[in-house]
Amino acid sequence: MSGVEQKALFDWLCRMGDNCLILGHRVSEWCGHSPVLEEDIALANTALDLIGQTQLWLGLAGEVEGAGRDADRLAYHRDAAQFRNVLLVERPNGDFGNTLMRQFLFDAWHMEMLRALQGSSDARVAEIAAKAAKEVAYHLERSADLVIRLGDGTEESHRRMQKALDLLWPYTGELFMGDAVDQAVAAAGIAPDPASLKAGWTTLVAEVMAEATLTVPTAPFQHKGGKAGRHTEALGFILADMQFLQRAYPGGVW
């Protein structure tokens, strides 16, 4: 692997890992506060899967980088500008409908991505993807189902889900925007071109929203920046909590 490719692969792996880490963090904020016990369980389970995937992606990122950073080092000792997650996953939880909608929009992309990655030219990537895909298939099944039921539920639940969709929609475009990093890993056969995932995602989202009686927004504006380290103001606060102990107690053993 050339140095350039290695750097691109590292960046790309951080994107995968950071998406899982930050979404897992957001989901875990619900712990003990969800509308019904079954959801407490399901959310904890989702967060747990995502943190597990974080360990795999960031662990591999550290290996690829070869600078002695392991998954924890990457998770706990980078500041916001070094994080590579898409903005979607750092959006505040809002109400439970907003949390579910964010989960569905992400899961639908995540599933497409992991499917494609199982054919990666890098065996380690393919292996992680295969493991994660099993978990994410379940996440997607669950979030799609809930979006449908709540969209086509009461007037109130419909209103909330439509609002969530409208609010989150401008954060979905980034999932499919490619840059030099994406081109490099795509050229090496490691990962798909992000744009190639859009058709499948769009179809699934359209189907689910139709069944949920929700209207897919058409406004073209889309946020971006997360993949390059330009985040929203929310991320700094997430990291202040997440990293407190590691930052406050250097040399601690946990």
Add this chain to the structure above:
Amino acid sequence: MSGVEQKALFDWLCRMGDNCLILGHRVSEWCGHSPVLEEDIALANTALDLIGQTQLWLGLAGEVEGAGRDADRLAYHRDAAQFRNVLLVERPNGDFGNTLMRQFLFDAWHMEMLRALQGSSDARVAEIAAKAAKEVAYHLERSADLVIRLGDGTEESHRRMQKALDLLWPYTGELFMGDAVDQAVAAAGIAPDPASLKAGWTTLVAEVMAEATLTVPTAPFQHKGGKAGRHTEALGFILADMQFLQRAYPGGVW
């Protein structure tokens, strides 16, 4: 000064400083989010005064300790268990009425305390108190006035203020509880016995609440712990934000 007295004085100064620091932090969370522009200004001003007082108290604490810690070191490099503020000041902001009620209950104590401290046997303490008293007199005038106007305003504003008073009441008792630290500084003539402030405080609170048409709670239970470093779960999150930069960038120059 004996070693014991010095330690007690240090602890006591931390209590004074930490009260200002943590309340200042809470108040500053409102910045740009208050119900009316005049309140944005007043709150920023209150927070500013409190941070200024923090610098004086913690600065003196550091001097007394003589271990090379300055006010910033004390503010930014202690964890929750080393903080000595009363629990009242770390209570979440809640609605604006709750914030005002917390401010009034604290200001009323703060004023009594600062008045007494102007006769401190320690000239440095008396000097800080004299300076702070001018600012706090204004805080108290303002918070008492608003509590009265909102208590005797609409039904809704009355309800909110009464709820705030009921919620915060069990956090006022700690202001008047003495311990070995208080005894030591009282014996040295540095600060009053906390219990001695209660009569004045109670009278003022009763007057203001009467004018505000609010009912002073009678339930006897009172929380404690903050003065000894046993806080509520809220403080850790406050510190995670407050201390992030100092913790994350050791050796930084700001």
Add this chain to the structure above:
Amino acid sequence: SEQERAFQDRIDRGEKIEPKEWMPEGYRKTLIRQIGQHAHSEIVGQLPEGNWITRAPTLERKAILLAKVQDEAGHGLYLYSAAETLGVSRDELLELLHNGKMKYSSIFNYPTLNWADIGTVGWLVDGAAIMNQVQLQKTSYGPYSRAMIRICKEESFHQRQGYDILLKMCLQGTAEQKEMAQDAMNRFWYPALMMFGPSDKDSVHSAQSMQWKIKINTNDELRQKFVDQTVPQAEYLGLTIPDANLKWNEEKGGYDFSEPDWDEFFEVINGNGPCNAERMEARVTAWEDGAWFRDGLMAHAKKQEARRASARMAAE
């Protein structure tokens, strides 16, 4: 009565009582109270630990804590199901929790203030809970007993994970970390002892519950067992138990120790603990804010049912 005597005979023979079978009203009520409280404790118990999930110091610790909190919610589910076999629904029980008519374990009214608290909660609180629950595997009500068997397996896992946090902090960690652990011990020791309930002589329900084998051991027996088990573990960690009277008693073959402050216990039970108000507010808010969600799912289910019905009609 005849029925009551026959019932007691079955209990004495060690038979399990099953849902549809006759039971005295007092037995049913006591079980509902006990199982309900236990279920509530599991869900309220998510809060103090959940408080540290976003701040867990490593990814592995975060994952372990998430799994633990998930287990607790799961235990809540088993227990509400066990209570439902006695004719009371989960929603009814939750309403009693929310309006303050039912309690949860008072240990969860204490805050978690540093990361060592998470270890300590696992070690001491889950440890005390297990001590209670192990005996309850032998309880006379079948569904409760079976729930306990499942729960005990997971709990002992939790206890070991909690102890492991402290092993790391105390034996490999920095001086600051060890201080955290001692601070946690100082705060949790007596509340953990309180978990077994008041001394047998002051315990209202104990005698009847033991006769019905709803409880197997007395509060004091369990507390003694807990202390005897815990002291050497604390010694291994190098932590000091905050009790000047703690001393090995050769004669009784166990430790002598100070009673917790029972006034505090009753205060906390009655709402005056450090976190009672927050815990209840968190649960009630979650429930109220989630009403639209539950209503939405319900409405969807009805629509689906109606659609299926009209599809059947069309097909006929």
Add this chain to the structure above:
Amino acid sequence: SEQERAFQDRIDRGEKIEPKEWMPEGYRKTLIRQIGQHAHSEIVGQLPEGNWITRAPTLERKAILLAKVQDEAGHGLYLYSAAETLGVSRDELLELLHNGKMKYSSIFNYPTLNWADIGTVGWLVDGAAIMNQVQLQKTSYGPYSRAMIRICKEESFHQRQGYDILLKMCLQGTAEQKEMAQDAMNRFWYPALMMFGPSDKDSVHSAQSMQWKIKINTNDELRQKFVDQTVPQAEYLGLTIPDANLKWNEEKGGYDFSEPDWDEFFEVINGNGPCNAERMEARVTAWEDGAWFRDGLMAHAKKQEARRASARMAAE
């Protein structure tokens, strides 16, 4: 008309127009829009800086930032008062802000992502604002001109404080801190240039505003002045301005530089910036959540008035 000519003559002679005096409707409207936008900018401008108050790295920096944000709210107050002299109330203007019919400076739709952003906002954003405001001290409308004189004094203080943050970080700080500062520069440079508005040739209102001396300098003049002033300051900090075309032009005695991306500018103006939705949500939420507070104060004032009235009646 005769009146309009006389009005223009007064302006041309450098006289100030005062509230009660006759003015063309267009003049009044233009002023209301400009002063209102400026006032809104001050209050929305509290948000990106307020975002770092709780995380300011030292007590002194926290105090300075609090004072600054307080000043901004104060500026908002002066400006709403100036607008009120034109017959529009603060509440009316706020309603126009909240329903999206009035704008605020689009710079505040960019996020503050690290502590150097606070320095950079002070240095570049306040710097650009001052460049605009200094000329406005000479504006033809009296109350506006006087508000500007007060504001300018405070703003130049803010700019120095912002630059001081960067001096510390860039000249005495760690490599990581310098990286933060460069990152902030990269993100804020073009948005700061946009603050002067589109190029004169594309600016709708400019010519008339200049004739009325509501504006004194053109957008392009001010932008050029800003770049010429800023480049050496950046050099002193050791920061690179993210513009490959930036070059001293001996002939014109100023720098050549790249235009900002005006498509982005218009997108952001039209709601599609990084933080537009958050900023508006924050302001609208603050206003709506505060309704009970404002109503309470109003109700109390009425009660007091009624009490005074009945006391007067009783006394008569």
